[in-house]
Amino acid sequence: GENVEQHPSTLSVQEGDSAVIKCTYSDSASNYFPWYKQELGKRPQLIIDIRSNVGEKKDQRIAVTLNKTAKHFSLHITETQPEDSAVYFCAASPISGYSTLTFGKGTMLLVSP
Amino acid sequence: SAVISQKPSRDICQRGTSLTIQCQVDSQVTMMFWYRQQPGQSLTLIATANQGSEATYESGFVIDKFPISRPNLTFSTLTVSNMSPEDSSIYLCSVDLRQSYGYTFGSGTRLTVV
Numbered sequence: 692g693e694n695v696e697q698h699p700s701t702l703s704v705q706e707g708d709s710a711v712i713k714c715t716y717s718d719s720a721s722n723y724f725p726w727y728k729q730e731l732g733k734r735p736q737l738i739i740d741i742r743s744n745v746g747e748k749k750d751q752r753i754a755v756t757l758n759k760t761a762k763h764f765s766l767h768i769t770e771t772q773p774e775d776s777a778v779y780f781c782a783a784s785p786i787s788g789y790s791t792l793t794f795g796k797g798t799m800l801l802v803s804p
Numbered sequence: 805s806a807v808i809s810q811k812p813s814r815d816i817c818q819r820g821t822s823l824t825i826q827c828q829v830d831s832q833v834t835m836m837f838w839y840r841q842q843p844g845q846s847l848t849l850i851a852t853a854n855q856g857s858e859a860t861y862e863s864g865f866v867i868d869k870f871p872i873s874r875p876n877l878t879f880s881t882l883t884v885s886n887m888s889p890e891d892s893s894i895y896l897c898s899v900d901l902r903q904s905y906g907y908t909f910g911s912g913t914r915l916t917v918v
Contacts, residue, residue, distance in 0.1 A: 725906050725907065733911075734896065734909040734910065734911050734912055735847065735896075735909050736909075737906045737907065737908070740906050780846060780847065782907075791837065791849050791852060792849075792907055793849075794846045794847045794848075795846065796845070796846045797845075797846050
């Protein structure tokens with residue numbers, strides 16, 4: 692089955708800095724890669740996703756890059772703000788039909804004012 | 805995006821008892837998923853519920869412990885049976901709307917077993 696590794700487990704940055712979280716996956720059949728943000732006591736929320744036919748996707752301050760050859764994808768957050776502080780999870784799944792997501796272990800991002 | 809209502813939001817239960825968690829979606833969906841999130845941990849898939857057939861369980865999870873119902877395309881329940889303190893966790897239902905919005909999660913049920 693799929694295995695998703697996520698690094699780092701914790702990340703502390705100053706407000707305004709950039710943050711990068713990296714994930715690797717094992718199953719070459721995976722072609723859908725979402726990122727979730729989970730604030731304390733709340734449900735995971737989808738913030739951005741990418742499919743394998745695209746190498747990069749941006750949405751305002753967040754972007755995701757995908758390298759299918761190397762089987763890794765990354766989340767980039769620019770101009771970080773304290774409200775970006777949360778746990779971020781990457782995930783991977785085949786896209787054919789309805790398939791289950793395999794999650795990474797999460798990254799706790801702390802943005803200090 | 806879909807609206808997913810999950811209840812109860814939290815409960816404190818005695819060991820040996822069972823708790824049924826309900827998940828209601830405001831649109832018809834083919835698959836519903838049940839996840840467990842232990843404190844400070846990632847999300848682990850318990851089972852996939854497909855309407856009209858038995859749920860598919862992941863390794864480490866069995867039907868006797870986590871029976872699931874899926875009576876129609878908008879509703880599912882997960883029962884945590886014969887609970888022990890190790891079952892204390894957050895349980896989340898999820899639906900796949902990846903055609904437009906990807907996976908969406910319910911608000912979760914925080915279960916404490918004493």
